[in-house]
Amino acid sequence: MxxxxxxxxxxxxxxxxxxxxxxxxxxxxILMCLELMLNxxxxxxxxxxxxxxxxxxxxxxxxxxxxxxCEVTVGLGLLVAISRRKLPIDVDKLRELNG
Amino acid sequence: MSQVxxxxxxxxxxxxxxxxxxxxxxxYSVLALVAHLVCLAVLFMLLxxxxxxxxxxVIYAGAVMVLYVFVVAYIGGSEEVTAGSxxxxxxxxxxxxxxAVELLxxxxxxxxxxxxxxxxxxxxxxxxPAHIGKLFLVNYLFPFEVAxxxxxxxxxxxxxxxxxxxxxxxLSPELxxxxxxxxxxxxxxxxEGVGVRRVYRQLEAASERVTRISESGGVLEPDDAGESTxxxxxxAAGVSAGAVTSPSQDAAAGTxxxxxxx
Numbered sequence: 001m002x003x004x005x006x007x008x009x010x011x012x013x014x015x016x017x018x019x020x021x022x023x024x025x026x027x028x029x030i031l032m033c034l035e036l037m038l039n040x041x042x043x044x045x046x047x048x049x050x051x052x053x054x055x056x057x058x059x060x061x062x063x064x065x066x067x068x069x070c071e072v073t074v075g076l077g078l079l080v081a082i083s084r085r086k087l088p089i090d091v092d093k094l095r096e097l098n099g
Numbered sequence: 100m101s102q103v104x105x106x107x108x109x110x111x112x113x114x115x116x117x118x119x120x121x122x123x124x125x126x127y128s129v130l131a132l133v134a135h136l137v138c139l140a141v142l143f144m145l146l147x148x149x150x151x152x153x154x155x156x157v158i159y160a161g162a163v164m165v166l167y168v169f170v171v172a173y174i175g176g177s178e179e180v181t182a183g184s185x186x187x188x189x190x191x192x193x194x195x196x197x198x199a200v201e202l203l204x205x206x207x208x209x210x211x212x213x214x215x216x217x218x219x220x221x222x223x224x225x226x227x228p229a230h231i232g233k234l235f236l237v238n239y240l241f242p243f244e245v246a247x248x249x250x251x252x253x254x255x256x257x258x259x260x261x262x263x264x265x266x267x268x269x270l271s272p273e274l275x276x277x278x279x280x281x282x283x284x285x286x287x288x289x290x291e292g293v294g295v296r297r298v299y300r301q302l303e304a305a306s307e308r309v310t311r312i313s314e315s316g317g318v319l320e321p322d323d324a325g326e327s328t329x330x331x332x333x334x335a336a337g338v339s340a341g342a343v344t345s346p347s348q349d350a351a352a353g354t355x356x357x358x359x360x361x
Contacts, residue, residue, distance in 0.1 A: 001105045004214045007206040008147065009109045013116050015199025020120035022191030028171065030127050032132050035159075036116050039139055042151075044206070050146040053219025055230055058148050059239050062231070065151075065158055066246040070253035072163050076170045080182075083174045084263070089120035 006047035014040035025090050027082070031075045038068045105145055112138035125174075129167045136160045147221060152232045 013036055020033030042061045049057025083089060115135035122128045136159045143152035207214065224230050235243045 001102055001145070001216055002215050004207050005105065005109070006142065007214065008203055009112065009142070011199055011202035012113060012208055014202060015195045016116040016120055018198050019192045019195030022195060023188060024120065026125060026162055028167075028174070029119070029211070032128055032167070035132060035163075035268060036119060036135070039136065040157075042155075043139060043142060046143055046148045046151055047147050049148065049226075050218040051213040051216070053222070053225070055226060055234055056239075058151050058226055059234055059242070061148070061151050062154060062235075063242055063246055065154055066250060069158060070249050072166065073253045073257045074260065076166055077257035079170055080173060080261040084261075087283055089174060093314055 003047050003051045006050075007044055010040045010043040010047065013037075013043070025092055027075070027079055027089060027091055027094075030091065031072060031079075035068060035072070038064055104141065107171065108138045108141035108145070111135075125171050126168070129164060129171055131168070133160050133164050136164070136226055146218075148226045150226060150228045154229075 001006030017033045017040060020036065021030050024030055024033065042064050044066070045057045045061045049055060049061070079089070082094065087094065111133050115131045115138060118131035119128050119135060122131060136155060140152040140155040140160070143149075143155060213219070
């Protein structure tokens with residue numbers, strides 16, 4: 001398959017992730033949709049890496065995986081703290097930053 | 100063959116991504132995300148990024164998704180609380196669609212010669228762990244180290260965020276009473292783990308027996324000898340031998356020994 005197909009899939013997945021981040025209200029689902037967007041970026045990076053025959057794109061993709069893992073760790077920690085304080089799990093109601 | 104595999108994996112990835120967004124139950128969303136990540140790993144394999152595909156399956160579909168499942172179980176499959184504000188509900192998907200179309204135009208209409216091709220000439224070893232590892236440790240050592248530091252900071256941050264802020268006192272009343280109640284000696288300590296408590300009890304029993312023997316006039320009772328076990332046998336025998344001569348002093352010495360073990 002030509003590289004263009006992979007890039008098209010990547011763009012569509014990014015769009016789906018964006019739609020999820022904008023419409024869903026559960027922070028857990030929003031984190032997962034962010035994962036979708038990061039993975040779409042990864043797919044584009046690996047596709048370009050294949051296109052140029054240069055492995056730097058794959059290195060970039062691996063670093064993105066690491067950063068995504070960190071983001072998930074902190075995000076889920078926040079979520080556990082929110083649920084422990086009996087706050088609503090809803091980004092529309094979590095408007096204030098006071099603890 | 101690779102075309103069939105591409106279409107299976109691509110359609111699987113797109114359907115699973117849609118399922119992540121559309122499913123109402125958070126647990127099913129997590130499962131859909133796992134399916135999506137596995138499909139993406141297949142696409143990575145088709146792009147000859149073997150190590151990235153393996154890392155995707157091991158780190159994402161393995162470790163990160165387990166974290167998600169645990170948090171979903173902890174929070175409970177909370178249904179969507181609000182339907183969201185009306186405007187965003189309509190504009191959000193439209194904006195996402197516009198973004199996807201724009202990305203498609205930008206990527207496919209970029210005029211890059213390689214986009215319609217199948218990629219550069221494949222060299223043996225492209226994307227293998229050996230090549231990636233060499234690149235990480237030679238050309239990209241600094242990003243590699245920064246990534247490890249970032250992981251450390253994230254781990255510490257997650258622990259700080261998720262811990263209880265007032266120790267164990269943030270509990271229900273009965274648990275709180277249990278937590279503040281003075282616990283029996285040695286429980287929950289290393290001393291208990293290595294058996295100091297058991298030795299202490301044996302020494303206590305031995306000194307008690309010495310007191311009893313000295314009170315009864317130095318006669319060793321047979322069932323007491325049977326009771327004493329293991330390491331305490333020589334100590335108890337030594338103490339009781341001394342107890343015949345000077346009863347009160349040695350009883351005191353036995354207690355002192357027990358204190359020393361503590």
